[in-house]
Amino acid sequence: MPWCEQCDRRIETDELTADGVCPQCGTEPLEHRRSPWYFKFMLVASIIYLGYRAFQGVTWVVHHL
Known part of the structure; x- marks a missing residue:
């Protein structure tokens, strides 16, 4: 797929x-x-992992209040 650097767009x-x-x-x-x-x-896996860790953190805070 051709890409024009000067126009910064894809060209058909x-x-x-x-x-x-x-x-x-x-x-x-x-x-x-x-x-x-x-x-x-790796980007998708990192997002899923960080979402899971955020959920764990919120759960931990709720149980320790």
Whole structure:
């Protein structure tokens, strides 16, 4: 998926001009790199873990008041 750094947006392949450049600014787009699957997995796992720990903390506070 082409990515224009100057416009900071994704460009559809059919939007490119005949020369293969961005139709808005005229620069050659780069191939946009996606985040690896394991980064997304670790992000979701961290959110779940921190949510669980927050629940534990609230439960502990409620029982000790």
